[in-house]
Amino acid sequence: MPAAGRTWAGTTLTDRKAARRRQLLDAGLDLLGTGGSGAVSVRAVCRHARLTERYFYENFADRDELILAVYEGVVAEAHQALLDAVTAGTEGTAEPRVRAEAAVTAFVELIIDDPRKGNVLLLAPLTDPALSRRGVERVPMFAELVREQLSDSLDEGERAMTATALVGGLTNLFTAYLGGTLHVGRERLVAHCVRLVLSSAGYPAPHS
Amino acid sequence: MPAAGRTWAGTTLTDRKAARRRQLLDAGLDLLGTGGSGAVSVRAVCRHARLTERYFYENFADRDELILAVYEGVVAEAHQALLDAVTAGTEGTAEPRVRAEAAVTAFVELIIDDPRKGNVLLLAPLTDPALSRRGVERVPMFAELVREQLSDSLDEGERAMTATALVGGLTNLFTAYLGGTLHVGRERLVAHCVRLVLSSAGYPAPHS
DNA sequence: CTAGCCTGACAACGGTCGTAGTCAGTTTGC
DNA sequence: GCAAACTGACTACGACCGTTGTCAGGCTAG
Numbered sequence: 001m002p003a004a005g006r007t008w009a010g011t012t013l014t015d016r017k018a019a020r021r022r023q024l025l026d027a028g029l030d031l032l033g034t035g036g037s038g039a040v041s042v043r044a045v046c047r048h049a050r051l052t053e054r055y056f057y058e059n060f061a062d063r064d065e066l067i068l069a070v071y072e073g074v075v076a077e078a079h080q081a082l083l084d085a086v087t088a089g090t091e092g093t094a095e096p097r098v099r100a101e102a103a104v105t106a107f108v109e110l111i112i113d114d115p116r117k118g119n120v121l122l123l124a125p126l127t128d129p130a131l132s133r134r135g136v137e138r139v140p141m142f143a144e145l146v147r148e149q150l151s152d153s154l155d156e157g158e159r160a161m162t163a164t165a166l167v168g169g170l171t172n173l174f175t176a177y178l179g180g181t182l183h184v185g186r187e188r189l190v191a192h193c194v195r196l197v198l199s200s201a202g203y204p205a206p207h208s
Numbered sequence: 209m210p211a212a213g214r215t216w217a218g219t220t221l222t223d224r225k226a227a228r229r230r231q232l233l234d235a236g237l238d239l240l241g242t243g244g245s246g247a248v249s250v251r252a253v254c255r256h257a258r259l260t261e262r263y264f265y266e267n268f269a270d271r272d273e274l275i276l277a278v279y280e281g282v283v284a285e286a287h288q289a290l291l292d293a294v295t296a297g298t299e300g301t302a303e304p305r306v307r308a309e310a311a312v313t314a315f316v317e318l319i320i321d322d323p324r325k326g327n328v329l330l331l332a333p334l335t336d337p338a339l340s341r342r343g344v345e346r347v348p349m350f351a352e353l354v355r356e357q358l359s360d361s362l363d364e365g366e367r368a369m370t371a372t373a374l375v376g377g378l379t380n381l382f383t384a385y386l387g388g389t390l391h392v393g394r395e396r397l398v399a400h401c402v403r404l405v406l407s408s409a410g411y412p413a414p415h416s
Numbered sequence: 417c418t419a420g421c422c423t424g425a426c427a428a429c430g431g432t433c434g435t436a437g438t439c440a441g442t443t444t445g446c
Numbered sequence: 447g448c449a450a451a452c453t454g455a456c457t458a459c460g461a462c463c464g465t466t467g468t469c470a471g472g473c474t475a476g
Contacts, residue, residue: 008443008452016452038337042434052454053435062434127335129246135389157392161400164384165377172376173369181343182372184365192369199407216422216473224422250464260424261465270464422473432463442453 021059023049028070033116037128040067067130074120079141081106096149100197103145104190111178112186118178122171138171142197149201166200229267231257236278241324245336248275275338282328287349289314304357308405311353312398319386320394326386330379347382350405351375357409374408 006013027048031039042063046053060066085106086099111118125131125138137143146166150159170193176182177189184192214221235256239247250271254261268274293314294307319326333339333346345351354374358367378401384390385397392400 006444006451036337036340037335123334126331129244132244132335135387157396158400160390161381161392161397164380164390165400165404168380169373169377172372172379175376176372179343182368184369188365189369192366192373196373214421214474438457
């Protein structure tokens with residue numbers, strides 16, 4: 001019976017286990033977000049985290065479980081950032097343009113601040129079998145944003161197609177921007193994305 | 209000095225070499241288009257093609273070269289199918305709606321007819337390092353189609369963003385349809401894509 | 417018939433991988 | 447001081463990998 005409360009070097013086993021989990025997740029994010037799917041093996045993660053493989057299995061059943069945990073962690077963080085931005089920048093107003101702009105700006109800032117997270121959100125659901133096999137959504141927070149704005153007059157099929165096209169469009173824009181193949185300034189990117197969101201939601205697109 | 213004209217079992221070395229190349233490309237398409245990137249190794253391809261590894265190196269320097277060749281083969285085929293459809297269905301007319309509809313219909317038919325090719329065109333450029341490292345374009349024929357329709361009043365940045373968003377939208381729709389997560393009929397998908405192409409190109413979207 | 421090309425079926429080398437076990441040394445509460 | 451928990455550093459096994467070479471047998475033009 002392991003003594004969870006017993007201290008070792010000043011910490012309990014529970015805390016050490018949690019710390020090791022954190023290290024592994026950080027290593028996972030580092031590798032997945034920079035080297036891509038193929039760079040993430042159990043051994044590579046452990047090497048990166050400077051832990052022996054036996055500690056990997058202390059926290060995760062297998063590689064899939066780690067990948068999923070990394071992804072979900074980044075999604076939660078992005079979701080929170082968008083929520084905060086939409087709440088703070090709009091002061092509770094429901095004006096779609098303002099909300100969309102706050103959301104897009106927050107997302108672009110997040111991926112610029114840490115491109116690894118952008119790669120995890122935008123590419124890993126397609127590139128990593130652990131995620132693609134599950135059919136996980138890319139940038140679920142945006143899919144959600146447009147779904148809640150769509151006109152009630154659209155049937156399920158139209159809503160699905162509209163949301164699918166929007167997510168595809170946005171992710172491709174973000175990916176291109178992050179990859180340095182889209183040579184526009186940040187403000188213009190944000191403006192274009194906002195227009196895309198609004199026009200998908202059926203609002204008239206203002207022309208700049 | 210190998211005798212290229214010398215016959216063996218009725219064929220020349222040149223012909224046998226070409227036949228083996230065909231077999232390897234077919235195996236590559238099979239594996240990449242069904243099992244995804246991770247299913248394609250030199251050994252796996254050779255096993256699938258029922259050839260020994262030494263024949264792999266007769267035609268390809270490495271795995272990357274095979275992947276690229278498979279991809280380019282499918283692109284060329286899709287490009288030709290779209291060209292034929294646009295030419296045949298429009299009888300030389302320049303009406304954007306008709307052309308877009310012919311192109312989209314031809315593409316959807318191609319990927320339904322052979323989902324492996326859809327997967328290669330839509331996913332491999334992102335999922336396989338051999339292609340993603342090169343930054344190869346997804347569905348280049350569509351990027352081209354919209355670029356040539358874009359208003360001249362748009363600057364380079366707007367054109368790039370518009371094309372990027374469209375390609376992202378289209379590929380996401382096709383991918384979802386191919387993966388069985390988009391539950392709409394083919395005609396509705398085609399109609400939606402046509403609307404997307406036309407609205408991206410600045411044409412008023414007719415409402416159904 | 418024969419020498420040389422060609423083929424298929426390996427073997428070999430060095431590498432990585434996932435997973436699990438062992439062992440010696442360290443730490444800790446009693 | 448001691449038994450037990452804990453740690454770090456391995457080892458081990460079986461699997462797959464990329465690439466290259468070898469060998470015995472088959473085929474062919476001269």
